[in-house]
Amino acid sequence: MSEARLKAPRGTFDVLGADAAARARLESVARRLLEQAGYSRIETPCFEASELFERTVGEATDIVQKEMYTFRDGSGRSLTLRPEGTAPVCRAYVEHGMHKRPQPVKLWYLSSFFRYERSQKGRYRQFFQVGAEALGSDDPALDAESITLLWRLVRQVGGRDVRLRLSSLGSPTARRAYREQLKEHLRAHEEQLSEEVRSRIELNPLRAFDSEHEGTRSAMRGAPVLLDHISEQDVEHFEEVKGLLDAAGVPYEVDPTLVRGLDYYTRTVFELTSEALGAQSGVGGGGRYDGLVQQLGGQATPGVGWAAGVERILLAADMSAPSEPPLDAYICLQLDRAAEGVRDGAAAELRRRAFTLLQRARSAGIAVDMEMAGRSLKGQRAQAARRGASLIVTVSEQATTLRDVECGEEQCLDDGELLHELVRRSSRRGTE
């Protein structure tokens, strides 16, 4: 018998109505902001060789461990729906020899990503990210520019209660050494730690810094801090970035405990959060990834970039979506004997006339629609009103009339005159 009705899979959603309009606005703000700064659009495939993510994101991360949508195609290749955007962009940089272009190469995207997770507010299995990547230079100005763009994007769409946190991870070696040091410190104070933190010493020692637990907090006061263990050049780089952000008037907080979820980050890392979001407070984040391109088989190429969740920006921004744009005109069909169906010759003839008019009016640049749902004349007028049309054309067997709703004028015209009148009246309105 009847199956259960099909629904969008868990963690996915349809975009429509006001939500679609808000997204379109966000996209146009992002495009203007990023293209003005020299970023050009890139779209990479929805899926990539699984290896791309396994190698770059980090074997031990949750993403690779349990969140990837991985499948085999007809030839047995292992493919994965992209869980993030930086590795694919770097792959494209290498694949298209972009190191031969003038550096830095700046690219931006707005695409969907996939992670198999339990969904909740601001977290979905298919989600959208807007992101920007700048490759080919380790100039701290590029870091500062990247961060500033994320900051300005979120502010421009009306992001509320946003905070920017900033830190530096140094080199991967410094980071690894630090991690061991921290684990040692935690093990030395194990009896003070909360059970949860204790069970995560190996997996995620950095998390101990976020704990609210009394004993853990006191144990962490004496803990080593990564920022104190990075190289002199990295400190200098970080100082430059901070100075440039100060100069640009971008407010930030240095947070030495800031961690990012992906393995490839080096030096600068940052995260933008909003209190308006619920549990998933991260709106966007990113950092520098100086070893990534080389890891993918390219020349040693530094890079810096970020990604921000579209759904999260929208939650933080509370964008009042513009309503559907109104129509200039609506074409109604008036049949003498309404009882006769659409197969009736007269009705078909009427429809042909109206349809021709519709197409000619659209070619002339007028936003116009016509009745295509079999409504009564009253229903058609109501529909015209709903669509915001200020001009109503009524096509009947005897005549074609144009009524200007705003001034109440009504005139009987032939089709050529009608077109002129439509253009005249709708353009006059447009320029007012």
Place this chain on the structure above:
RNA sequence: GUGGGCGUAGCUCAGCUGGUAGAGCUCCUGGUUGUGGUCCAGGCGGUCGUGGGUUCGAGUCCCAUCGCUCACCCCA
């Protein structure tokens, strides 16, 4: 994977201690209104998430299951 809350019309919801399903909005039709969003009347629309159980009788009680949602974990 774990825990809390919730599943009745397209949407928002009502339905008391079990008695055989309702309202508002939307949509359509007719009337009315200066041929337009008003007002009036009518209509379309639901195997009450699904499957069992208790009962003469279940939207209501019990069990299971699925879905949605929020949170943990983690992250955008």
